[in-house]
Amino acid sequence: MNELEQFYEKLNESDYDCRSNHTINSELQAISQILNDKEDFLTLELSELERQAFSISKSFDKKENDDDGTLDGLGWKTAGTQTFEDGTTRPFYWPNVSDLQEKEFQYFENRYKNCSNLYAKTEFGLLIYFGSKTTYSKHTNFKKQLFKELYSLSQKYLEIAKNPSDKKHYVLEYFTSFKNAFLLAHKSKLTDELDQIINSVSNTHNEWNITLDGTLRVLIDLSRLTSEYFKVFKNKVDYDKILLKNNKGAEELERTDTWGAIYVTDLNIDIAKKTDKEIDRYLEYKAELYLKLSDNAENGNNMAAVTFTEKALRLYQQIKKKEKISEVEKKYSEQRGKFKLATIRQDFPKEHTDQITKNIKEIVSAGNENDIIHYLIVTPWYNKIENIQLMADDTKKRNPFMSMLGSSILDKYGNTIDTFQTEEEKDAFNFWQSYGFNFQIGTQTMHQFFLEAYKADKISYDSILTYLEKTWFNEPIIRNYNGETYGIVPIDLIKPGIKRVFIELDSYSADNEYELDYVTITDSLVLKIETLIRNFCEKIEIATFKTRQKGKEELVMEKLLDDLLADIKSSDSNHTRFDEEDRIFIKYVLSEKAGLNLRNQVAHGLMDINEYSFSNIILLLSIILKISKYSFSKI
Numbered sequence: 001m002n003e004l005e006q007f008y009e010k011l012n013e014s015d016y017d018c019r020s021n022h023t024i025n026s027e028l029q030a031i032s033q034i035l036n037d038k039e040d041f042l043t044l045e046l047s048e049l050e051r052q053a054f055s056i057s058k059s060f061d062k063k064e065n066d067d068d069g070t071l072d073g074l075g076w077k078t079a080g081t082q083t084f085e086d087g088t089t090r091p092f093y094w095p096n097v098s099d100l101q102e103k104e105f106q107y108f109e110n111r112y113k114n115c116s117n118l119y120a121k122t123e124f125g126l127l128i129y130f131g132s133k134t135t136y137s138k139h140t141n142f143k144k145q146l147f148k149e150l151y152s153l154s155q156k157y158l159e160i161a162k163n164p165s166d167k168k169h170y171v172l173e174y175f176t177s178f179k180n181a182f183l184l185a186h187k188s189k190l191t192d193e194l195d196q197i198i199n200s201v202s203n204t205h206n207e208w209n210i211t212l213d214g215t216l217r218v219l220i221d222l223s224r225l226t227s228e229y230f231k232v233f234k235n236k237v238d239y240d241k242i243l244l245k246n247n248k249g250a251e252e253l254e255r256t257d258t259w260g261a262i263y264v265t266d267l268n269i270d271i272a273k274k275t276d277k278e279i280d281r282y283l284e285y286k287a288e289l290y291l292k293l294s295d296n297a298e299n300g301n302n303m304a305a306v307t308f309t310e311k312a313l314r315l316y317q318q319i320k321k322k323e324k325i326s327e328v329e330k331k332y333s334e335q336r337g338k339f340k341l342a343t344i345r346q347d348f349p350k351e352h353t354d355q356i357t358k359n360i361k362e363i364v365s366a367g368n369e370n371d372i373i374h375y376l377i378v379t380p381w382y383n384k385i386e387n388i389q390l391m392a393d394d395t396k397k398r399n400p401f402m403s404m405l406g407s408s409i410l411d412k413y414g415n416t417i418d419t420f421q422t423e424e425e426k427d428a429f430n431f432w433q434s435y436g437f438n439f440q441i442g443t444q445t446m447h448q449f450f451l452e453a454y455k456a457d458k459i460s461y462d463s464i465l466t467y468l469e470k471t472w473f474n475e476p477i478i479r480n481y482n483g484e485t486y487g488i489v490p491i492d493l494i495k496p497g498i499k500r501v502f503i504e505l506d507s508y509s510a511d512n513e514y515e516l517d518y519v520t521i522t523d524s525l526v527l528k529i530e531t532l533i534r535n536f537c538e539k540i541e542i543a544t545f546k547t548r549q550k551g552k553e554e555l556v557m558e559k560l561l562d563d564l565l566a567d568i569k570s571s572d573s574n575h576t577r578f579d580e581e582d583r584i585f586i587k588y589v590l591s592e593k594a595g596l597n598l599r600n601q602v603a604h605g606l607m608d609i610n611e612y613s614f615s616n617i618i619l620l621l622s623i624i625l626k627i628s629k630y631s632f633s634k635i
Helices: 003-013 018-037 041-055 102-114 118-131 140-162 170-188 191-207 217-228 239-254 258-274 280-299 304-318 322-339 350-366 369-378 385-398 423-455 461-468 491-510 518-539 561-567 580-590 598-603 614-628
Strands: 078-083 089-094 408-410 416-419 477-481 484-488 545-550 553-558
Touching: 003 018, 003 041, 018 041, 018 170, 041 102, 041 118, 102 118, 118 140, 118 170, 140 170, 140 191, 170 191, 170 217, 191 217, 191 239, 217 239, 217 258, 239 258, 239 280, 258 280, 280 304, 280 322, 304 322, 350 369, 350 423, 369 423, 369 461, 369 614, 385 423, 385 580, 423 580, 423 614, 461 491, 461 614, 477 518, 491 518, 491 614, 518 561, 518 580, 518 598, 518 614, 561 580, 580 598, 580 614
Parallel strands: none
Antiparallel strands: 078 089, 408 416, 477 484, 545 553
């Protein structure tokens, strides 16, 4: 019996589970080293394949993506960039699931059939299922057996989680295995198994002890599952009981985590809407929770109190609770007067802001008109994407529960305009939240810089126009319309909007009572920037249209702004040379739902008069200048 066979035997007899991955990996690494020293390379190959089996990530959320090294259901554990001696680079993934062939999946199948450790068996089983390379992987009996094992593993983890001494949070592992079992049954149309899942959801949720520390995730995860897959659970679970138990869980959670209670209440609101039940009581409870947050913030002299009170007020207005509306309006007015701004913000020390002002004045004084334009292009006031990503990762580590709260975006009307369900989506949302915080700071500084430059006569319509006339904006783009040739010049479309900026500024300088026209300028420049991005795509020969099928007819439509921004992302396979810092900046301002989303707001008439601002106009001018900085040459 060789070393790998001894490992097989040890694994069968062990109680290894998902928390034993590090141990398993270490043991297999040691075995691989021994086999290498013995030059038993055939067994070494199998040892490494065994190690990969436990390292490959397995999830129904993963979709095949050549650019990210993933297959449907399967992904890598470690990724990076490999640099060769000649300086060229390529992405590196380990394990590289794209390299797995039928031979490797046949090995996983044999291990699945012969392994008796429940955790290891499900790992091999999921590899077979997602890989779908062998005949056995398509058998219904295999899927039924794998379901049984996943479900058993979930119940094993659940029993551990019920133990008050559980410090490893097995409640998380319970739901991962349970959801895998559910999705396997759902996607494979295993009706008996699906009924077993539905009954288990009802029983576990209804009987759960809400006083167990750190285990209210069970209520949240199970009820969210019934909401996310409402068509499956509809008429098969008692949503009245789910809502009642969730409400008790929220009240218990409120003792230590008000935000957590809000999250559970949001879940109840979602379920109540889908089941046509009244939501006013949940909205009222949510308002009470925001008032609690407001009181705590006010006691700590935190400006966030105003924002929390405003949210409570809107909720009471929604349910038309007149007596509470009057009470909270009074509270809101008092807080606004006290804190001045109804937003969450971070004040800098006075010496810090004084230093920023001094630096801006020195830069403006020392620079000429071209220098000012250069600063508006490079925007040094904003943090780099790499640093923001590190901040987002750090926030996620320090506040794991808060990352759950960022699972949806509501517009000002209360409409859900985007959701973030998968880990990848939640990571993206965390990034945009961190980006937004840094963006606000940078925008305040750029606003101050622009006004100082304007007052010093270092920026004007003429200076910007003189600069833009030397860029590709002033180069004709030849088009054919209905057999006739036309030449369009990008700069012609943006000149009126830019000119209006300085007409308004000059009018305000002459009369401080003058009311600046933000609306006309913003509406014009927002839409014209999309035109400039289309022009850029034309310049580098990226199609600005796409085809779509309507019944039997094939139609052609212009790409949306998000499509264009995705197309100009520069990569090893798509050398657009478009600065990624600029692309993310533009996306946040114009189209990202977690950002300003100005293009959507303007195009659909969603902006109120008070939402137009001069800061947005400066952002738009900066974007126009950023897009202008590129040059093109025929190869």
